[in-house]
Amino acid sequence: MSSNASTAGSMDESKFLKRNRALHGTRLGLSLMITSVAVSVIACEAQLLQHYNATAQWATSGLALWPLNLDLRPAIAALACGCVITVLNLVYVVVALLPSPHSRIKLLNSYASASAFSGFITSLVGIIFVIYRPSASYPSGFSQGETLHSWTCKWKSSNGSTSTPIHFTRDCHETRAGFALLCVLLGLEILMGLAAAAGTLSQRDVSRRRDQQVQLEKLEISAKQAYRP
Structure with a gap:
């Protein structure tokens, strides 16, 4: 019985290690993909804000390109979300790729869960903020605000009577x-x-099986000792 239990335990461990390697590769690939997408978000929003900062000062020379009721917060929120998610996933990639003499299965599972939850909340808050812009305020004389998106796309969709700013x-x-x-x-x-x-x-399942295996081996040892002449 002990031999059969040991063989079964070895098979369970082998399946667990194969499953863990597959999941590790999947999480690492997803993390790299998330990082690249988040960096793309940063690039898009940083380019927008850079263009705004470079041209907003023209208003002092009578060449105002941007309205007084312009709200920059959606672009800043998207930029911040991209930065937070990039940092979260870069940390995971570094930890996952660093060599270690000890098993880090539990650590990586825990961090992957925390990173995914934090990234989900961050991106969700960013999307909601971009759409609804809570606590938006407008200068006197304006009933609504403009964003970098609404203002630039409004010019882009003009009927051609005016030239679109560069x-x-x-x-x-x-x-x-x-x-x-x-x-x-x-x-x-x-x-x-x-x-x-x-x-x-998967980790909890194999831990439960290990505990059962230990208990079974203890029972076998106790039974042998009880029947020993």
């Missing part, structure tokens, strides 16, 4: 791309969470 077409596309990438991040974080949950459940 780079506004590009800026419009970048605002759309930044928001779309935030939505992609939300989906990828869900996948990362599922992969992390699968790793955690």
Whole structure:
């Protein structure tokens, strides 16, 4: 019986290690993908804000490109979300790739879960903020505000009676791309969470089997000692 139990335990451990390697590769690939998408969000929003900062000062010379009721917070929120998610996943990639003499299965499962949850909340808050812009305020005389997206795309969609300011077409596309990438991040974080949950459940299952194996071996030893002449 002890031999059969030991063989079964070895098979369980082998299956667990194979499953863990597959999940580890999946999580690492997802983390790298999330990092690249988050960096793309940063690039889109940083380019927009850089263009705004470079041209906003023209207003002092009578060449104002931006309205008084412009709200920069959606672009700043998307930029901040991209930075937070990038840092979270870079840390996971570094920890996952660093060599270690000790098993870090539990550590990586825990961090992957925390990173996926934090990234999901961050991207969700960013999307909601970009859409609804809570606590938005407007200067006197304005009933609503403009964003970098609404303002640049409004010029882009003009009927041709006025010329579009330079780079506004590009800026419009970048605002759309930044928001779309935030939505992609939300989906990828869900996948990362599922992969992390699968790793955690697999780890708990094998721990339970190990405990059962130890208890079985203790019972066998006790039975042998009881029947020993």
